[in-house]
Amino acid sequence: MSTLFKKSSPGREGVWPEAPSQELGELLPEGLLREKPAGMPSLSELDVVRHFSLLSRKNFGVDSNFYPLGSCTMKYNPKFCEDIAGLPGFARLHPLLPQLPRGDELTQGALEVMYETERWLCEITGMAEYTLHPMAGAHGELTGVLTIAAYHADKGNKKTKIICPDSAHGTNPASAAIAGYEVVSIASKDGIVDPDALAEVLDDEVAAMMMTCPNTLGLFEKNLPRIVEMLRSVDALLYYDGANLNAIMGKMRVGDAGFDVVHVNLHKTFGTPHGGGGPGSGPVGVCEKLVPYLPISRVVKDPSGRFHLRYDYPKSIGYVAPFYGNFGVVLKAYAYMLRLGREGLIKVSENAVLAANYLRKLLDDVLEVPYDRVCMHEFVASADKQSQKGVRALDIAKALLDKGYHAPTIYFPLIVKECLMFEPTETESKETLDQFVTDLREILALAESDPAAVQAAPVTTPVGRLDETRAARNMEITDDM
């Protein structure tokens, strides 16, 4: 399908803003103006509508396809949340209003949404305070690490290292490194963090360890109490990567379990859309002793029930976002929490875990499941057996596309060979899961009888497997090259 730019016909316009009355040269001196037009496409409104409608049909989304993508929690996004997020009382609100005199009064509704969302997140995760500023999960990690750094600096601790298990999301070590820390990796044992491996690298220079629990293999970190104790002994903090929070709501609060800093992915656990990769939102919660270092501004409620933004926190790390994070995403998550309430959120985790175990059980005779015990909301299977006959995890993933499913996460975590990570989430029905298993079993049977047929997949998608080497070598990243 040709690009917008190729479809452009000079002179054609989609919308016509009012005509200016002055020539450009009357507004600004020639030397400050651009020499030639920018080259934006010229199209009619219908051209634009049809172009993007056709593009949308070349996409898999949760609305149209089951998306069992491990660690990404691709659950259904309630429609009413989208609807209310567009209310002009929120959508048109300028973020600088609260910085004007009596600005708080102009934004009470928005401030209440922020305040209430923070209270809910505190109760769900057992933390003392939250900041909503981080604009994505990885941004939350960075905010958390900067908060940890400020705590240690304030205490006069000399800390240079952050520990990340080998099963950690790649963002964990990246976040630690860009905040100025040396990253120390430790190997897992039986799929979980090994306290002995931790003991080997733990010293006074360790600022924190970053952990996901349940981890990326879908396993609960059974040694958690011991790990907490070990870290405390050297005044190191424990960071919780909330990517997998969907598994444990109402079953464990990470604050109670000893985590000091937490980020939550609103776009995963609280059902806000992923939008093709963004925007997200990654609020960060901290335990009491880290509260003074949280980013500014902070939202507070006064005794009369009015809400205010405060900036006078001398130990704060400063701004991590220009304003209050992705407010629009926060608003959708808040609506989701109100709608589900206490029982609903517990049911989310229970059914996510139920669905994952059901799927694991239905597949464990055809795919190797290296840690074949009760899992949390996701599990990892291995196509090592199939790969010996030439059908790799990638081929199985592509064959699933032909059946109308988005593929599971493949080749992550790195510690399992030819892995496929499945996360069905709580919103898929038993019928969908059953049909998925039937279709996946068919692919695995075909892998035995006719490996070449699986290797040729996908054939029903708008394009087949794409030449990634060519893309990197020729580097055509705009329509002009």
Place this chain on the structure above:
Amino acid sequence: MPYVPHTPEDTRAMLGAIGAGSVEELFAEIPLALRPKSFDLPGGLSEMATRQRIEDLAARNSNGMVSFLGAGFYDHYVPSAVDALISRGEFYTAYTPYQPEASQGTLQAIFEYQTAVARLMGMECANASVYDGGTALYEAMMMAVRQTKRVKVIVSETVSPIYRILLDTYTRNLKLTLVTVPHAKGGTDFAAMQAALDDATACVVVQNPNFFGCVEDASALFAAAKAKGALAIVSAYPVLQSVLKTPAAMGADIAVAEGQSLGLPLFFGGPYLGVMTSTKPLVRQMPGRIVGRTQDGQGRTGYVLTLQAREQHIRRQKATSNICSNQALCALRSLIHLSLLGEEGLARTARVSMENARYAAKKLTAIKGVELLSDKPFGNEFAITLPRSAQDVCLTLIEKGFVPGFPLGRYYQGMDNALLVCCTEKNSRRDIDILAAWMEDAI
């Protein structure tokens, strides 16, 4: 139970297949000692009750005020087709395009977005966007630090103070020196910035139009930076970029922008869109997601995420950044917006906004004691000095339903009487006349 389809029969059957007696059994690995000390949340509400609650909250925000507030975040008209198209579930409920065959819609849209913003800035490369204009500026600075292996960054005080606080936060634990060069009556002090250049300088950072609204040409500074082996970074305003001299024409190596003004609602601070463009030699230093065009086995054109070897999921702590998302939906909004406006529509929006600003400047400076802060040319925003506190004047006008602008004393010492006033195509002459009348009364 909303959004969970499992009936009691389903649950029984699923538990049977698993071989578990109850759902609770599946959580047996979480020891009792780690169970929640409390989970004290209210009960759920119906969809209707939830909506009512949120509508009540929306009504508690000031709505319908006449606003001249900009300061980097602008209220432009968004055509209806933008919302209609962005609401397609295949777009907004999709994930990061890791399986390109099932994500050609997102991928082609990002490719077209890259093309559009690169053209707007006159640059060669663009990524699939970072969180916002501020973090884009931070990432640009870090690109320069990595590329030059130098540690000093020279920033003009005319760059958004909000963004400068952000740069401070991010670099606090790094061995970097941020040098801020004070503004000269609202203008960028190019001579002082040039004087601060040395062999340790990684980059110079300016904004155009600058925070005070002045339109400037940084070409000479950039040439001097280049001679010292430093990179040149511009933070731009994309709507005006349709008519202003491009970052590329000034010799910039990296140009970033807040993409909010391209069809995104103000939304009380986000989600926004970090536009990021560069010259070709810097592309491997660029953070985040980049889409490339290629072919499948049958020679059909298709798109993939490319140059992934720079990214966190491959390189872990050695990655160019920790960014994992790509802001695709916001980028898509801006692309649809740009497509609907087209070349002429975008330039018209810029010109009408500037005309309104000129009209407002003329009306306001006709008031006794009100003067323009700077004598430099401005875009759609300008700073004025008042005979009394801008905060006080603001307060008086807010009570009359007018937000007259942004009091600069909030971020600039000694500028308590200065006010930053912004116009877009949405500010009518009539509203500007009323603003001027109220302001005259308030002064």
